[in-house]
Amino acid sequence: MATQTTASCTGSTLLQPISEIINLPLDQVNFVAGQLFALLMAVWFRIYLHPSKTSPFIRHVVATLLGFYLALFCFGWYSLHFLVQSGLSYSVIVFAGLEHMHKYCFMVTLGYLILCQITRVYVFDYGMYSADFTGPTMVITQKITSLAFEIHDGLTKRDGQLTPSQKYLAIRRMPSLLEYLSYNCNFMGILAGPTCSYNDYMAFIEGTCYQPRHQENGNGKENGKYKQSEPSPKNDVISKLCTCAISLAIYLSLCKLIPVEYSIDDDFINSTPFYLQVVYLYLAMLALRPKYYFVWTLADAINNAAGFGFNGYNKDGSPRWDRISNLRILDIEFATSFKMFLDNWNIQTALWLKRVCYERCSINPTAATFLLSAMWHGVYPGYYLTFLTGIAMTMAARAVRHNIRPHFLVSDSYKCVYDVITWAWTQVAISYTVVPFVLLAVGPSLKFYRSWYFCLHLLCLLVVLALPVKSRRRQAKEQQDGLQDNQTDHNSTDNNCNQKDKAT
Numbered sequence: 001m002a003t004q005t006t007a008s009c010t011g012s013t014l015l016q017p018i019s020e021i022i023n024l025p026l027d028q029v030n031f032v033a034g035q036l037f038a039l040l041m042a043v044w045f046r047i048y049l050h051p052s053k054t055s056p057f058i059r060h061v062v063a064t065l066l067g068f069y070l071a072l073f074c075f076g077w078y079s080l081h082f083l084v085q086s087g088l089s090y091s092v093i094v095f096a097g098l099e100h101m102h103k104y105c106f107m108v109t110l111g112y113l114i115l116c117q118i119t120r121v122y123v124f125d126y127g128m129y130s131a132d133f134t135g136p137t138m139v140i141t142q143k144i145t146s147l148a149f150e151i152h153d154g155l156t157k158r159d160g161q162l163t164p165s166q167k168y169l170a171i172r173r174m175p176s177l178l179e180y181l182s183y184n185c186n187f188m189g190i191l192a193g194p195t196c197s198y199n200d201y202m203a204f205i206e207g208t209c210y211q212p213r214h215q216e217n218g219n220g221k222e223n224g225k226y227k228q229s230e231p232s233p234k235n236d237v238i239s240k241l242c243t244c245a246i247s248l249a250i251y252l253s254l255c256k257l258i259p260v261e262y263s264i265d266d267d268f269i270n271s272t273p274f275y276l277q278v279v280y281l282y283l284a285m286l287a288l289r290p291k292y293y294f295v296w297t298l299a300d301a302i303n304n305a306a307g308f309g310f311n312g313y314n315k316d317g318s319p320r321w322d323r324i325s326n327l328r329i330l331d332i333e334f335a336t337s338f339k340m341f342l343d344n345w346n347i348q349t350a351l352w353l354k355r356v357c358y359e360r361c362s363i364n365p366t367a368a369t370f371l372l373s374a375m376w377h378g379v380y381p382g383y384y385l386t387f388l389t390g391i392a393m394t395m396a397a398r399a400v401r402h403n404i405r406p407h408f409l410v411s412d413s414y415k416c417v418y419d420v421i422t423w424a425w426t427q428v429a430i431s432y433t434v435v436p437f438v439l440l441a442v443g444p445s446l447k448f449y450r451s452w453y454f455c456l457h458l459l460c461l462l463v464v465l466a467l468p469v470k471s472r473r474r475q476a477k478e479q480q481d482g483l484q485d486n487q488t489d490h491n492s493t494d495n496n497c498n499q500k501d502k503a504t
Contacts, residue, residue: 010133012076031074031191034073038187039301039305042188045306046306052207061182063186067187067190070187081137084112089148092105092108093174098156102145105145114375116133121378142376143198151175153166153170155171182205188306194325196323201308209307210230236304244298251294254290255291258287260438262284263277263280263451277451278428282431292327296327300322337397338393338397341430373387381440382440382441389457390433392461396460396463429456
C-alpha cells in the first residue's frame, strides 16, 4: 500500500506515515493537508494583509507565492505545468491581435490541458482517481479562457454590443504579469478552485468588493439600512466547515459499501429485480456525491475566510458569501428537473461554459457546450458517453417541461404530484447519465447500458420526436420579431393617422 501511494504521488512524502495509518493515498492526504494550510493562511491573509493595511502589490505577491508553495507540496515538479500553461497563454494575450486573441488563447490553453490529460491518463495511471496536477490545470484553463474573452469584450467592443453580464465582466485594461499570475495561481484556489471572474478577484485584492451593491428587496426597495462597510465571514466559514465534516464522514462510511461498479456485476444483474437495480444505482450515486460536496465546500470556505466571495445581503440583513460557491446541496438533492440539477452542480464551471461557449456559439450551442465540457473534463471515453447522453436528456427534459408541465399548474395538488414525479425521474436520469463518468471505460459503460436495455436513451428519443420544442434562441428570436412587428404596425398606424391629419 505504501509503495503504491508513494508511486502515484508526485508531491511531498512528508505525510507518508499518516497516509499509511489512515489507509488513504498520499496524494489525497497531501491535498487535504494543503487545503487546511490554505484555510489558516486565508484567515491570516484577511487579518494581517487587509487592504487597509497593505498595498495590492503585496497582496498579489503573497497570494501568488503561497499558491506556488502549495502546488509544489502537492504536485512536485509537475506544478511547473501551471507556469508553462499560464506563460504560453499570457504570451498569446499580449502579442496576438486583440481581434482574434481570445480564439487563439482558447485553442492554446485548452490544447495544453488536453495534452496534459492524455499524458496523465495513457502514459501514467489510466483509470486511477488521484489528486494529480490536471485538476488545477482545469481550473487555470477556465480562468485563462474567461480572461481572454473578457479582455476581448472590454477592448474591442462597445457597450451596446455586450449583454449586461458581459459588460460587467469586461476588462478595460491589459493585466500585468503579476496580476495575471495572482489571478491564476493564488493559494485560495490553486488546488480546487473555484474559478472566478478577474474583475471580482481584483476587487477583492484592492478591497473594493465590500462597496455597497445595488440590491433590492421583494418590494423593489433598496436594503440600505442593513449595509455595513465590511461583514464578517466567520459564521459562513464555520457552517461550511461543518458541511465539509458531515460530507466527508458520509462519503468515507458509504463509498465502499455501495460502489457504483457493483451495478455491472453479472450476479447482481441476473439475480436482482430491475426496480431494485434502479434503487441501488440511486443510492450508489447518492453516496458518491459527498466527495464533491467536501472538496468544493472546503474551497469555498477558504476563499470566504480570506474575505473573498461576498455577494451582498439577504432580505433580513445577513451577509451572503456565495459569490463563487460551486454548489447548492439541497437544490441538487431535491432538483425536479435535469436543468435544475445542472444549474446547482459545479456552478462556476457551468457559468464558464455559458460565457465562453453557449452565449457565443451560433450553431447548436447545447451540443457544443456539452462537447466542450467533455473535452475539458478529460480524455476518458466515459466522459464523452456521459455528455452525449446528457444532450439527449436535456432535450427530452426541455420538451416535457414545455409541453406537459403547464397542464399540472392548474392547482397546488397537481403541481405537488408533478414535482414528486419529476424529482424521482431527475434522480434516476442523472444517475443513469453519469455512470460512464464514474466507470470511465467504454466496455463497462456499455455493459451497464445494455443491462438497462438503453431504456432511457430510447425514451428520450421518443419524447423528443413526440414532443418537439423550439430552441430557446429561436423562441427569443420569434419574440423579438413579434415585438418588431408590433412596433412596425404601431408606426404604420401613426403614419396613417398623421397623413389623415394632414389631409384634413
